[in-house]
Amino acid sequence: MHEGQLSVTAETVRGLVDAQFPRWRGLPIRRVDGAGTVNAIFRIGAGLVARLPLRGGEVDATWRELRAEQAAARELAGRTGFPTPEPVALGEPGAGYPLPWAVQTWLRGVVATEQDPGGSVAFAHDLAAFIGAVRAIDTRGRTFDGHGRGGELRTHDRWLATCFERSAGLLDVPVLRRMWDRMRELPRGTAADVMNHGDLIPGNVLVSDGRLTGVIDVGGAGPADPALDLVGAWHLLDPGPRRVLRDRLDCDDRTWERGRAWAFQQAMGLVWYYAETNPVMSRTGRRTLDRIAQDIPG
Known part of the structure:
Protein backbone atom coordinates (compact mmCIF):
# COMPACT_ATOMS: atom_id res chain seq x y z
CA MET A 1 0.00 0.00 0.00
CA HIS A 2 2.91 2.34 0.68
CA GLU A 3 6.25 2.97 -0.95
CA GLY A 4 8.94 1.11 0.98
CA GLN A 5 6.36 -0.81 3.01
CA LEU A 6 7.84 -3.28 5.49
CA SER A 7 7.14 -6.99 5.14
CA VAL A 8 5.97 -8.64 8.36
CA THR A 9 5.26 -12.37 8.68
CA ALA A 10 3.92 -14.56 11.46
CA GLU A 11 7.38 -16.08 11.75
CA THR A 12 8.85 -12.64 12.40
CA VAL A 13 6.31 -11.93 15.12
CA ARG A 14 6.94 -15.37 16.65
CA GLY A 15 10.62 -14.55 16.86
CA LEU A 16 9.98 -11.13 18.40
CA VAL A 17 7.55 -12.47 20.99
CA ASP A 18 9.66 -15.48 21.98
CA ALA A 19 12.81 -13.40 22.42
CA GLN A 20 11.29 -10.43 24.23
CA PHE A 21 8.23 -11.76 26.05
CA PRO A 22 8.98 -15.35 27.06
CA ARG A 23 5.78 -15.55 29.12
CA TRP A 24 3.87 -15.61 25.83
CA ARG A 25 5.98 -18.28 24.11
CA GLY A 26 3.23 -20.85 24.32
CA LEU A 27 0.58 -18.62 22.76
CA PRO A 28 -0.29 -19.02 19.08
CA ILE A 29 0.48 -16.20 16.63
CA ARG A 30 -2.05 -15.48 13.90
CA ARG A 31 -2.22 -12.69 11.32
CA VAL A 32 -5.39 -10.61 11.32
CA ASP A 33 -6.53 -9.93 7.77
CA GLY A 34 -8.28 -6.62 7.32
CA ALA A 35 -8.30 -3.26 5.62
CA GLY A 36 -5.88 -1.56 8.00
CA THR A 37 -3.29 0.71 6.43
CA VAL A 38 -0.85 1.68 9.20
CA ASN A 39 0.08 -1.52 11.05
CA ALA A 40 0.42 -5.23 10.44
CA ILE A 41 -1.83 -6.89 13.02
CA PHE A 42 -1.21 -10.27 14.66
CA ARG A 43 -3.12 -11.91 17.47
CA ILE A 44 -1.14 -13.34 20.37
CA GLY A 45 -3.31 -16.00 21.92
CA ALA A 46 -6.90 -15.06 22.66
CA GLY A 47 -6.50 -11.78 24.49
CA LEU A 48 -3.58 -9.83 22.97
CA VAL A 49 -2.69 -8.25 19.66
CA ALA A 50 0.65 -7.10 18.25
CA ARG A 51 0.72 -4.01 16.04
CA LEU A 52 3.81 -3.51 13.87
CA PRO A 53 4.17 -0.31 11.82
CA LEU A 54 4.16 -0.95 8.07
CA ARG A 55 5.93 2.22 7.02
CA GLY A 56 9.66 2.38 7.46
CA GLY A 57 11.02 5.16 9.63
CA GLU A 58 13.54 6.20 12.24
CA VAL A 59 13.68 4.09 15.38
CA ASP A 60 13.64 7.02 17.81
CA ALA A 61 10.70 8.66 16.04
CA THR A 62 8.76 5.39 16.10
CA TRP A 63 9.40 5.00 19.84
CA ARG A 64 7.94 8.47 20.38
CA GLU A 65 4.92 7.71 18.24
CA LEU A 66 4.19 4.42 19.99
CA ARG A 67 4.53 5.94 23.44
CA ALA A 68 2.20 8.77 22.43
CA GLU A 69 -0.31 6.26 21.09
CA GLN A 70 -0.21 4.29 24.33
CA ALA A 71 -0.72 7.46 26.36
CA ALA A 72 -3.76 8.32 24.23
CA ALA A 73 -5.15 4.81 24.66
CA ARG A 74 -4.81 5.08 28.45
CA GLU A 75 -6.79 8.33 28.43
CA LEU A 76 -9.76 6.63 26.75
CA ALA A 77 -9.66 3.27 28.52
CA GLY A 78 -12.73 2.78 30.70
CA ARG A 79 -14.04 6.29 30.11
CA THR A 80 -16.24 6.05 27.03
CA GLY A 81 -18.85 3.47 27.95
CA PHE A 82 -17.51 1.19 25.21
CA PRO A 83 -14.48 -1.11 25.06
CA ALA A 112 -18.21 -1.97 10.34
CA THR A 113 -16.74 -2.63 6.89
CA GLU A 114 -18.08 -6.19 7.26
CA GLN A 115 -21.37 -5.47 9.05
CA ASP A 116 -22.74 -2.13 7.86
CA PRO A 117 -24.54 -0.33 10.72
CA GLY A 118 -25.54 2.63 8.51
CA GLY A 119 -29.30 2.14 8.82
CA SER A 120 -29.37 1.49 12.56
CA VAL A 121 -30.86 4.20 14.78
CA ALA A 122 -29.59 2.31 17.83
CA PHE A 123 -26.06 2.46 16.45
CA ALA A 124 -26.43 6.21 15.88
CA HIS A 125 -27.33 6.63 19.54
CA ASP A 126 -24.34 4.49 20.54
CA LEU A 127 -21.98 6.49 18.33
CA ALA A 128 -23.29 9.75 19.77
CA ALA A 129 -22.74 8.41 23.29
CA PHE A 130 -19.16 7.48 22.42
CA ILE A 131 -18.39 10.87 20.85
CA GLY A 132 -19.95 12.67 23.78
CA ALA A 133 -17.97 10.66 26.30
CA VAL A 134 -14.70 11.33 24.50
CA ARG A 135 -15.48 15.04 24.31
CA ALA A 136 -16.06 15.04 28.08
CA ILE A 137 -12.50 13.91 28.84
CA ASP A 138 -10.42 16.79 30.19
CA THR A 139 -7.89 18.15 27.66
CA ARG A 140 -5.75 19.28 30.62
CA GLY A 141 -5.08 22.55 28.84
CA ARG A 142 -3.79 20.93 25.67
CA THR A 143 -4.76 22.11 22.20
CA PHE A 144 -4.50 20.67 18.70
CA ASP A 145 -0.83 19.87 18.01
CA GLY A 146 -0.91 20.79 14.31
CA HIS A 147 -0.54 17.26 12.94
CA GLY A 148 -3.22 15.75 10.71
CA ARG A 149 -6.88 16.72 10.84
CA GLY A 150 -8.39 18.87 13.54
CA GLY A 151 -7.14 22.44 13.07
CA GLU A 152 -8.11 24.80 10.25
CA LEU A 153 -9.63 23.27 7.13
CA ARG A 154 -7.76 25.50 4.67
CA THR A 155 -4.38 24.18 5.86
CA HIS A 156 -5.22 21.05 3.85
CA ASP A 157 -5.46 22.85 0.49
CA ARG A 158 -2.22 21.37 -0.83
CA TRP A 159 -3.29 17.84 0.06
CA LEU A 160 -6.69 18.33 -1.56
CA ALA A 161 -5.02 19.68 -4.70
CA THR A 162 -3.05 16.41 -4.88
CA CYS A 163 -6.22 14.42 -4.32
CA PHE A 164 -8.09 16.23 -7.09
CA GLU A 165 -5.20 15.68 -9.50
CA ARG A 166 -4.90 11.97 -8.68
CA SER A 167 -8.67 11.44 -8.77
CA ALA A 168 -9.09 12.41 -12.42
CA GLY A 169 -10.84 9.52 -14.14
CA LEU A 170 -12.03 8.12 -10.81
CA LEU A 171 -14.33 10.88 -9.53
CA ASP A 172 -16.21 13.94 -10.78
CA VAL A 173 -13.36 16.26 -9.85
CA PRO A 174 -14.88 19.61 -10.98
CA VAL A 175 -17.89 19.06 -8.71
CA LEU A 176 -15.66 18.03 -5.81
CA ARG A 177 -13.41 21.06 -6.29
CA ARG A 178 -16.44 23.33 -6.00
CA MET A 179 -17.47 21.57 -2.79
CA TRP A 180 -14.03 22.10 -1.26
CA ASP A 181 -13.95 25.74 -2.34
CA ARG A 182 -16.96 26.28 -0.08
CA MET A 183 -15.89 23.97 2.72
CA ARG A 184 -12.43 25.45 3.19
CA GLU A 185 -14.01 28.80 4.05
CA LEU A 186 -16.08 27.43 6.92
CA PRO A 187 -15.19 29.47 10.02
CA ARG A 188 -13.91 27.77 13.15
CA GLY A 189 -15.12 30.61 15.32
CA THR A 190 -14.22 30.55 19.01
CA ALA A 191 -15.03 26.89 19.70
CA ALA A 192 -12.40 25.46 22.06
CA ASP A 193 -10.63 22.21 21.26
CA VAL A 194 -12.09 19.09 22.84
CA MET A 195 -10.94 15.48 22.98
CA ASN A 196 -11.58 13.45 19.81
CA HIS A 197 -10.94 9.88 18.72
CA GLY A 198 -9.76 11.40 15.45
CA ASP A 199 -10.42 8.56 12.98
CA LEU A 200 -13.99 7.27 13.17
CA ILE A 201 -13.99 5.31 9.93
CA PRO A 202 -15.75 1.94 9.50
CA GLY A 203 -12.53 -0.04 9.90
CA ASN A 204 -12.07 1.35 13.41
CA VAL A 205 -15.58 0.62 14.67
CA LEU A 206 -16.75 -2.76 16.00
CA VAL A 207 -20.41 -3.72 15.70
CA SER A 208 -22.86 -6.50 16.44
CA ASP A 209 -26.53 -6.64 15.47
CA GLY A 210 -26.62 -2.96 14.60
CA ARG A 211 -25.03 -1.80 17.86
CA LEU A 212 -21.61 -0.34 18.68
CA THR A 213 -19.52 -2.88 20.61
CA GLY A 214 -16.10 -1.20 20.64
CA VAL A 215 -13.76 1.29 19.00
CA ILE A 216 -10.17 0.54 18.02
CA ASP A 217 -7.15 2.44 16.68
CA VAL A 218 -7.37 4.97 19.49
CA GLY A 219 -3.73 6.08 19.41
CA GLY A 220 -4.54 9.34 17.64
CA ALA A 221 -7.00 10.53 20.28
CA GLY A 222 -6.38 14.06 21.45
CA PRO A 223 -7.56 17.67 21.48
CA ALA A 224 -8.92 19.04 18.19
CA ASP A 225 -11.82 20.81 16.53
CA PRO A 226 -15.10 19.72 18.23
CA ALA A 227 -16.37 18.85 14.74
CA LEU A 228 -13.68 16.28 13.97
CA ASP A 229 -15.37 13.13 15.25
CA LEU A 230 -18.51 14.05 13.34
CA VAL A 231 -16.81 12.45 10.31
CA GLY A 232 -18.53 9.28 11.54
CA ALA A 233 -21.88 10.78 10.53
CA TRP A 234 -20.93 10.38 6.85
CA HIS A 235 -18.47 7.50 7.07
CA LEU A 236 -20.92 5.32 9.01
CA LEU A 237 -24.53 6.50 8.81
CA ASP A 238 -27.41 6.78 6.38
CA PRO A 239 -29.53 9.97 6.39
CA GLY A 240 -32.08 8.99 9.06
CA PRO A 241 -29.61 7.74 11.69
CA ARG A 242 -27.29 10.62 10.76
CA ARG A 243 -30.01 13.04 11.83
CA VAL A 244 -30.41 11.11 15.09
CA LEU A 245 -26.69 11.52 15.76
CA ARG A 246 -26.88 15.25 15.11
CA ASP A 247 -29.88 15.71 17.39
CA ARG A 248 -28.35 13.59 20.14
CA LEU A 249 -25.16 15.70 20.07
CA ASP A 250 -27.12 18.96 19.68
CA CYS A 251 -24.91 20.14 16.81
CA ASP A 252 -25.27 23.68 15.53
CA ASP A 253 -25.05 24.33 11.79
CA ARG A 254 -21.46 25.60 11.89
CA THR A 255 -20.11 22.55 13.74
CA TRP A 256 -22.10 20.12 11.60
CA GLU A 257 -20.84 21.64 8.35
CA ARG A 258 -17.23 21.47 9.55
CA GLY A 259 -17.71 17.83 10.45
CA ARG A 260 -18.89 17.17 6.92
CA ALA A 261 -15.86 19.03 5.58
CA TRP A 262 -13.48 16.89 7.67
CA ALA A 263 -15.20 13.77 6.32
CA PHE A 264 -14.74 15.12 2.79
CA GLN A 265 -11.05 15.85 3.40
CA GLN A 266 -10.46 12.31 4.63
CA ALA A 267 -12.57 10.55 2.00
CA MET A 268 -10.88 12.34 -0.91
CA GLY A 269 -7.57 10.72 0.04
CA LEU A 270 -8.98 7.22 0.43
CA VAL A 271 -10.38 6.77 -3.06
CA TRP A 272 -7.30 7.26 -5.24
CA TYR A 273 -4.56 6.33 -2.76
CA TYR A 274 -5.99 2.86 -2.11
CA ALA A 275 -7.70 2.26 -5.46
CA GLU A 276 -5.38 -0.65 -6.33
CA THR A 277 -3.89 -1.68 -2.99
CA ASN A 278 -6.83 -1.59 -0.55
CA PRO A 279 -10.22 -1.70 -2.30
CA VAL A 280 -12.15 -1.71 0.99
CA MET A 281 -10.66 1.64 2.00
CA SER A 282 -11.18 3.05 -1.49
CA ARG A 283 -14.85 2.02 -1.44
CA THR A 284 -15.22 3.57 2.01
CA GLY A 285 -14.06 6.89 0.58
CA ARG A 286 -16.43 6.67 -2.37
CA ARG A 287 -19.43 5.95 -0.18
CA THR A 288 -18.62 8.84 2.12
CA LEU A 289 -18.31 11.22 -0.82
CA ASP A 290 -21.63 9.97 -2.18
CA ARG A 291 -23.31 10.65 1.17
CA ILE A 292 -21.81 14.15 1.29
CA ALA A 293 -22.94 14.84 -2.28
CA GLN A 294 -26.50 13.90 -1.31
CA ASP A 295 -26.32 16.58 1.38
CA ILE A 296 -24.78 19.32 -0.78
CA PRO A 297 -25.08 18.47 -4.49
CA GLY A 298 -22.80 20.32 -6.89
Missing part, protein backbone atom coordinates in the same frame (compact mmCIF):
# COMPACT_ATOMS: atom_id res chain seq x y z
CA THR A 84 -11.28 0.41 23.63
CA PRO A 85 -7.84 -1.24 23.40
CA GLU A 86 -5.54 -0.96 26.42
CA PRO A 87 -1.73 -0.86 26.19
CA VAL A 88 0.14 -3.93 27.41
CA ALA A 89 3.76 -3.66 26.25
CA LEU A 90 6.24 -2.17 23.80
CA GLY A 91 8.66 -4.37 21.90
CA GLU A 92 12.08 -3.58 20.50
CA PRO A 93 13.42 -4.09 16.98
CA GLY A 94 14.60 -7.62 16.30
CA ALA A 95 14.10 -10.85 14.35
CA GLY A 96 14.69 -8.93 11.12
CA TYR A 97 12.07 -6.29 11.93
CA PRO A 98 13.72 -2.82 12.18
CA LEU A 99 11.30 -0.83 14.35
CA PRO A 100 9.69 -0.83 17.79
CA TRP A 101 6.23 -2.37 17.99
CA ALA A 102 3.30 -2.51 20.40
CA VAL A 103 1.10 -5.03 22.19
CA GLN A 104 -2.41 -4.20 23.37
CA THR A 105 -5.58 -5.96 24.41
CA TRP A 106 -7.69 -7.63 21.73
CA LEU A 107 -11.32 -6.53 21.36
CA ARG A 108 -13.90 -8.98 20.13
CA GLY A 109 -16.27 -7.82 17.42
CA VAL A 110 -16.77 -7.31 13.70
CA VAL A 111 -15.57 -4.17 11.96
